[in-house]
Amino acid sequence: xxxxxxxxxxxxxxxxxxxxxxxxxxxxxxxxxxxxxxxxxxxxxxxxxxxxxxxxxxxxxxxxxxxxxxxxxxxxxxxxxxxxxxxxxxxxxxxxxxxxxxxxxxxxxxxxxxxxxxxxxxxxxxxxxxxxxxxxxxxxxxxxxxxxxxxxxxxxxxxxxxxxxxxxxxxxxxxxxxxxxxxxxxxxxxxxxxxxxxxxxxxxxxxxxxxxxxxxxxxxxxxxxxxxxxxxxxxxxxxxxxxxxxxxxxxxxxxxxxxxxxxxxxxxxxxxxxxxxxxxxxxxxxxxxxxxxxxxxxxxxxxxxxxxxxxxxxxxxxxxxxxxxxxxxxxxxxxxxxxxxxxxxxxxxxxxxxxxxxxxxxxxxxxxxxxxxxxxxxxxxxxxxxxxxxxxxxxxxxxxxxxxxxxxxxxxxxxxxxxxxxxxxxxxxxxxxxxxxxxxxxxxxxxxxxxxxxxxxxxxxxxxxxxxxxxxxxxxxxxxxxxxxxxxxxxxxxxxxxxxxxxxxxxxxxxxxxxxxxxxxxxxxxxxxxxxxxxxxxxxxxxxxxxxxxxxxxxxxxxxxxxxxxxxxxxxxxxxxxxxxxxxxxxxxxxxxxxxxxxxxxxxxxxxxxxxxxxxxxxxxxxxxxxxxxx
Ligand code: PRX
Numbered sequence: 001x002x003x004x005x006x007x008x009x010x011x012x013x014x015x016x017x018x019x020x021x022x023x024x025x026x027x028x029x030x031x032x033x034x035x036x037x038x039x040x041x042x043x044x045x046x047x048x049x050x051x052x053x054x055x056x057x058x059x060x061x062x063x064x065x066x067x068x069x070x071x072x073x074x075x076x077x078x079x080x081x082x083x084x085x086x087x088x089x090x091x092x093x094x095x096x097x098x099x100x101x102x103x104x105x106x107x108x109x110x111x112x113x114x115x116x117x118x119x120x121x122x123x124x125x126x127x128x129x130x131x132x133x134x135x136x137x138x139x140x141x142x143x144x145x146x147x148x149x150x151x152x153x154x155x156x157x158x159x160x161x162x163x164x165x166x167x168x169x170x171x172x173x174x175x176x177x178x179x180x181x182x183x184x185x186x187x188x189x190x191x192x193x194x195x196x197x198x199x200x201x202x203x204x205x206x207x208x209x210x211x212x213x214x215x216x217x218x219x220x221x222x223x224x225x226x227x228x229x230x231x232x233x234x235x236x237x238x239x240x241x242x243x244x245x246x247x248x249x250x251x252x253x254x255x256x257x258x259x260x261x262x263x264x265x266x267x268x269x270x271x272x273x274x275x276x277x278x279x280x281x282x283x284x285x286x287x288x289x290x291x292x293x294x295x296x297x298x299x300x301x302x303x304x305x306x307x308x309x310x311x312x313x314x315x316x317x318x319x320x321x322x323x324x325x326x327x328x329x330x331x332x333x334x335x336x337x338x339x340x341x342x343x344x345x346x347x348x349x350x351x352x353x354x355x356x357x358x359x360x361x362x363x364x365x366x367x368x369x370x371x372x373x374x375x376x377x378x379x380x381x382x383x384x385x386x387x388x389x390x391x392x393x394x395x396x397x398x399x400x401x402x403x404x405x406x407x408x409x410x411x412x413x414x415x416x417x418x419x420x421x422x423x424x425x426x427x428x429x430x431x432x433x434x435x436x437x438x439x440x441x442x443x444x445x446x447x448x449x450x451x452x453x454x455x456x457x458x459x460x461x462x463x464x465x466x467x468x469x470x471x472x473x474x475x476x477x478x479x480x481x482x483x484x485x486x487x488x489x490x491x492x493x494x495x496x497x498x499x500x501x502x503x504x505x506x507x508x509x510x511x512x513x514x515x516x517x518x519x520x521x522x523x524x525x526x527x528x529x530x531x532x533x534x535x536x537x538x539x540x541x542x543x544x545x546x547x548x549x550x551x552x553x554x555x556x557x558x559x560x561x562x563x564x565x566x567x568x569x570x571x572x573x574x575x576x577x578x579x580x581x582x583x584x585x586x587x588x589x590x591x592x593x594x595x596x597x598x599x600x601x602x603x604x605x606x607x608x609x610x611x612x613x614x615x616x617x618x619x620x621x622x623x624x625x626x627x628x629x630x631x
Pocket of ligand 1 (some may be wrong): 241286287288362363364365366367385386387388389390391413478479480492494495501504505506
């Protein structure tokens with residue numbers, strides 16, 4: 001363990017020296033004058049004065065040496081279309097897209113909201129923004145109109161880029177009616193919507209702001225758009241994520257620190273080398289997609305595989321066949337996807353030649369031991385669990401095989417990653433917990449490069465949400481419970497707040513509650529996450545109706561349940577849809593009116609709710625029990 005320990009120690013004791021050395025991994029148009037500015041805690045600035053560009057580092061820099069190597073391989077099992085782009089071709093496409101965006105008035109510092117399915121144009125759009133110095137905000141295609149509208153109002157984009165439709169599991173999902181509705185709901189009026197026409201669905205955007213991409217692409221076919229050299233601490237993107245309130249937080253990221261952190265992670269954590277092929281089965285709307293579908297593999301000179309579809313169509317062997325066909329070296333997905341694959345015929349996996357694969361990476365939610373044991377055994381290659389958050393942009397806890405291949409321990413993603421001064425602390429006192437003691441996973445100041453710089457447009461919210469003063473120092477809370485053993489391995493024991501994790505998708509229960517509350521029949525609602533064998537957690541809703549009689553008959557109940565679920569689909573998106581809606585006469589609350597979500601979740605999982613604060617009306621618990629027993 002000494003190599004890892006020394007490496008980690010150095011990164012914490014002398015962060016400026018440590019990261020100065022790592023910064024040579026990327027191109028700096030102008031060198032930085034200060035590695036680390038920690039003069040204004042909890043804010044951090046890395047590589048101050050240095051000027052660089054993420055798109056240059058992802059593309060231009062590789063043209064001379066790997067122009068003819070594939071940069072992007074896009075596979076859609078929904079449309080049956082496969083498209084490949086060498087670094088030179090991807091460079092051309094990104095320039096075209098950048099020229100089109102520029103012609104529509106997009107300039108440095110302006111926001112571009114990207115609402116696209118998993119198509120190459122999504123990668124073009126992200127990199128085109130980076131090229132122009134515009135700030136992209138990618139919104140997951142599974143989100144519906146109200147979520148989209150909230151993000152439009154917060155980011156105030158100059159342009160929205162969308163497509164006619166996405167597709168999943170053989171179902172076409174029309175995007176344009178959602179965008180139209182979102183724009184009607186939003187207060188911020190975006191002048192232009194750039195539409196990528198996949199010819200999957202009729203587009204139904206209002207003509208007043210619709211701009212078709214294809215003719216403009218033709219017009220700017222030979223365009224070259226120079227990279228804007230940004231100061232390292234300017235913003236590269238805003239990515240919204242869920243918290244305890246219904247209002248999503250815009251996680252803001254820098255340019256230089258992010259590029260350096262990703263480049264270093266490719267060596268020390270992922271062991272990805274230039275020329276390798278990496279398949280990250282996530283979505284560009286999530287942080288894993290930003291970091292490990294788009295930026296990190298390209299910055300490090302790899303070929304990245306973009307996949308539209310599910311892991312089980314046309315059959316459960318599709319991902320393993322992709323590994324064989326594309327000689328994939330690194331694969332990255334979520335425990336939920338593995339639990340789905342585990343249920344498939346094992347012959348499908350055995351039939352594929354997986355000899356190219358060196359390691360499988362998993363993140364986004366706890367990796368349960370049976371799934372971990374199964375995949376270790378079935379694959380016979382290193383399986384690397386890694387724990388992090390949208391806020392950090394890259395792993396916080398992992399076995400860093402490129403530093404030292406420590407033995408994995410079931411139930412733990414590994415040890416703290418270099419750069420992160422991780423401590424398990426008592427939730428009340430803030431004191432450090434001893435080995436084996438449960439506490440909150442916290443990170444010391446300063447956070448390493450690549451982590452969020454602030455909440456978009458709201459420094460106060462950044463400070464108030466994440467940072468508190470503990471033992472006289474600023475401390476960042478991950479809002480996860482954890483426990484660290486004598487060897488330094490950390491296990492994650494679930495969130496401390498009302499955030500739930502459904503199939504690796506992060507949701508605030510408040511967001512789902514707000515969606516349900518928008519239905520006229522609903523008086524009160526509580527949403528909790530309960531354990532699920534495949535998705536990790538699923539949301540369950542408990543609803544008090546304005547008119548209790550409305551759900552008296554079983555028929556009325558199921559009709560109303562369907563109507564409420566449809567409301568969530570329309571408002572938030574089907575990804576946030578509760579597994580069930582239970583109708584109850586009242587909800588358990590404290591005397592001061594706070595919902596006892598934890599008690600509700602415990603009952604729903606058949607656990608003892610334990611010690612409870614004084615309940616306003618204890619009958620509420622009995623009501624819940626009988627409803628849950630009734631099914
Ligand atoms: O609760 C932790 C869980 O997912 C949260 C972060 O989700 P998100 O912002 O979507 O970022 C995902 C980036 C991989 C964390 O606060 N989580 C993430 N990875 C793990 C995990 N829980 C346990 N084990 C993990 N490997």
